[in-house]
Amino acid sequence: MALLTGTGLRSRRAGRRLAAxxxxxxxxxxxxxxxxxxxxSSLDAHADLRVRVPDGLTLDNFDAVxxxxxxFTPLLNSLxxxxxxxxxxxxxxxxxxxxxxxxxxxxxxxxxxxxxxATCLPIxxxxxxxxxxxxxxxxxxxxxxxxxxxxxxxxPFAIWLMKNFMDGVPKELEEAAWTDGASSLQxxxxxxxxxxxxxxxxxxxxxxxxxxxxxxxxxMLLLTPDQMPASxxxxxxxxxxxxxxxxxxxxxxVIYSTPVILLYVLVARRLGGGFAxxxxxxx
Amino acid sequence: MSxxxxxxxxxxxxxxxxxxxxxxxxxxxxxxxxxxxAVVLLLLFLAGPIVYCAxxxxxxxxxxxxxxxxxxxxxxxxxxxxxxxxxxxxxxxxVFTVLSSLVGQNTLGLTLAAxxxxxxxxxxxxxxGIVITAWVLPEVVAGFLLYAxxxxxxxxxxxxxxxxxxxxxxxxxxPILAVxxxxxxxxxxxxxxxYSAALNEIPKEITEAAEVDGAGGWRxxxxxxxxxxxxxxxxxLMLNTLQTLSVFGLIWVMTRGGPGNRSQTLxxxxxxxxxxxxxxxxxxxxxxxxxxxxxxxxxVYMRLLRTEV
Numbered sequence: 001m002a003l004l005t006g007t008g009l010r011s012r013r014a015g016r017r018l019a020a021x022x023x024x025x026x027x028x029x030x031x032x033x034x035x036x037x038x039x040x041s042s043l044d045a046h047a048d049l050r051v052r053v054p055d056g057l058t059l060d061n062f063d064a065v066x067x068x069x070x071x072f073t074p075l076l077n078s079l080x081x082x083x084x085x086x087x088x089x090x091x092x093x094x095x096x097x098x099x100x101x102x103x104x105x106x107x108x109x110x111x112x113x114x115x116x117x118a119t120c121l122p123i124x125x126x127x128x129x130x131x132x133x134x135x136x137x138x139x140x141x142x143x144x145x146x147x148x149x150x151x152x153x154x155x156p157f158a159i160w161l162m163k164n165f166m167d168g169v170p171k172e173l174e175e176a177a178w179t180d181g182a183s184s185l186q187x188x189x190x191x192x193x194x195x196x197x198x199x200x201x202x203x204x205x206x207x208x209x210x211x212x213x214x215x216x217x218x219x220m221l222l223l224t225p226d227q228m229p230a231s232x233x234x235x236x237x238x239x240x241x242x243x244x245x246x247x248x249x250x251x252x253x254v255i256y257s258t259p260v261i262l263l264y265v266l267v268a269r270r271l272g273g274g275f276a277x278x279x280x281x282x283x
Numbered sequence: 284m285s286x287x288x289x290x291x292x293x294x295x296x297x298x299x300x301x302x303x304x305x306x307x308x309x310x311x312x313x314x315x316x317x318x319x320x321a322v323v324l325l326l327l328f329l330a331g332p333i334v335y336c337a338x339x340x341x342x343x344x345x346x347x348x349x350x351x352x353x354x355x356x357x358x359x360x361x362x363x364x365x366x367x368x369x370x371x372x373x374x375x376x377x378v379f380t381v382l383s384s385l386v387g388q389n390t391l392g393l394t395l396a397a398x399x400x401x402x403x404x405x406x407x408x409x410x411x412g413i414v415i416t417a418w419v420l421p422e423v424v425a426g427f428l429l430y431a432x433x434x435x436x437x438x439x440x441x442x443x444x445x446x447x448x449x450x451x452x453x454x455x456x457x458p459i460l461a462v463x464x465x466x467x468x469x470x471x472x473x474x475x476x477x478y479s480a481a482l483n484e485i486p487k488e489i490t491e492a493a494e495v496d497g498a499g500g501w502r503x504x505x506x507x508x509x510x511x512x513x514x515x516x517x518x519x520l521m522l523n524t525l526q527t528l529s530v531f532g533l534i535w536v537m538t539r540g541g542p543g544n545r546s547q548t549l550x551x552x553x554x555x556x557x558x559x560x561x562x563x564x565x566x567x568x569x570x571x572x573x574x575x576x577x578x579x580x581x582x583v584y585m586r587l588l589r590t591e592v
Contacts, residue, residue: 122529152328213421215532
């Protein structure tokens, strides 16, 4: 009897696995269509708006966009903005998370609650006052102003994430270093940060990816076309250049998206399937 | 998480032995100093604009041709609630949020996570990869991909045509539906990750026991799984909603809020008032309302996480 139920369950499970696979593949098919369009169109000399297999593969679209003013300058601008913003975010977050994770203070809880509260605020909403403020203090259309704002907008989440990772590093090793006369900064840099390497990597990559894809912040705070990052300059494919060459737009999209996808894969591998970030966000 | 579990707290004796060697004020300085750069950045570039936002929302500040602005009290807010374009934006924001976040991302994310529990490994990896790629893509690129998908000459109509179903110009006839679908496409991965993590934490014995007792799939979902992950559902809904409330680039790329203002959610309305119509004061009043809604959601979210801080 027990055996019978066992096989019954097993075959029912196999059936269910098949059904689950079918369901997932159906959803994936719907998800993959827009992605297929961008990849196929970038390799198609006669690309339009429809997914279709090109008659012959060509790299002409990539050739056409791989020029300083179309691709290299915007990507370099993106790199400067997002690299600067990320560096500032990670350094400030690591410094701020250290005392929050290591020492007890009456201020920790209110500070963390404020940070958590700020994490949830819709940053989009404050872009109009930020613009007005930046005009007033002459930070409008400056790279450093945009970098500062990027860093500030990413900081609450970065501090929160960093503190959670730091809590996972045991305290005993540092205490040994302290008795040997090391300062807190030394023990942070030499002991804690190396031990939480994957955590630092997650915060870094996550901040960078968020900034790399952000459109509204540089769209509002930068005015000079030469300073625009890729997220804004991609708009030039519409309008300014006359009729839209979809193949080139697709090729540019592929070039612009590749770094963040690679970075994500890098971190997701290290943390076992990318589910860690979901867990970290959950609290 | 790969970092391992939280370490046991150090013994109080050791902690005081180390820290008592420093005098009180110096210790406070040493511990407070690292926080200073972050606090300065946050005050100048986040808290500052929010306070400034609360101030100019009550003025008639304009972009050009005005020497100085004056305080107008609640005029901007009164004007907003009489403005049909504003009420339209509120309605569309509601539709966009409910359709794409509450219904779309949340339900689809949970469904995908639940199916992944049962699916075979290669399918799970493949589907996860595709859905996450859509999430990682830059906002503007996602906007273009979905623009191409929904255009009259686009992929969706090609498929409908092939199935002999009626086609239409989606971005013109149902713009808010098109941008909502775009947001589902882009945002579902987050819910999927949160729910996968939550479902993995449910002990296998419980669902297996229910299965042996003869509870079907739906009943197990409704009576066992959902109650056990209700905290994750709460936080996920909250974060999805906040994310969706502030979507700008995706809609901007796909429709610019049009045709007319039929896909103009609050962030796009705010932008139009402040910059295309040069009424910074009015635009900021709208921004402040958006911030207040966000702040209310934040408070609820913090209550949900209450035990963890």
